[in-house]
Amino acid sequence: MGSLRGLRLVAGSCFRLWERDVFSSLKLTRSSDLKRINGFCTKSQESPKAPSRIYTHGVPLHKPTKWEKKILIWSGRFKKEDDIPETISFEMLDAAKNKVRVKVSYIMIALTVAGCILMIIEGKKAAQRHETLTSLNLAKKARLREEAAMNAKTE
Template identity: 75%
Template sequence: MGSLRGLRQAAGSYFRLYERGASSSLRLSRNSDLKRINGYCAKPQESPKAPPYTYSHRVPLHKPTHWERKILVWSGRFKKEDEIPETVSFEMLDAAKNKIRVKVSYAMIALTVAGCIWMVIEGKKAVKRNESLTKLNLEKKARLREAAALKAKTE
């Protein structure tokens, strides 16, 4: 058991030394062929056009639709639709949409509270008129029975 552990440690240290030596003498260049560097500072060859896989640090832009322009104005990002540039960033558009979502949710909360208050007021008026759902349902069923009886007599 002890000899296996020693063998593993020796193999591990050997590979670490090998990797350290290999990484200093061999480097992977941009066009992925191996290049030998002998301790000198070597400049990588630059290609005339940038490779397609590199990421430019520019923010991708989007041409807003008519509806998105309205959202940008409603969110308060711009005063008028004329002030909106030809292209805007996706982040700006997302921020405006999120602001509108929050405003719509606040409006829905306010409408729900107003509807609840209105139902309470209507319920209190119904109590004053001595109306209840049970009474209204019984009257409706009585009318339906009378209508069914009249229909049965006429047939």
């Protein structure tokens, strides 16, 4: 633990020496509103910016786009577009997006299961008609051999 403290002290003194020897042009570009506290630079709090918009209850509001309005309706948050207020909170929009994401994933799961069941049914029907991959491949190879034999006779 002592060696880490020593390394920190050495690094701090090297930084101070380097900072002292910096070119004068670089010193002029340094921001004047930085002040040193415990060897770290922080911005001074002399002139904080006024908030650009005053929010009720400290919650930032967002004007939803048409797409976001559809998401709010699909999520079941509102019944129709006229019910949606002019501005909504980001938390409400995120909750609606998450709900729609979950619904879409459930739909994709259901479609995947339905597709698997459909492929099983089609595969069993093809097997009853003797349309297996092996039989189709053997038929294709036999046809290619016949074509090769016909080409060999004509040449």
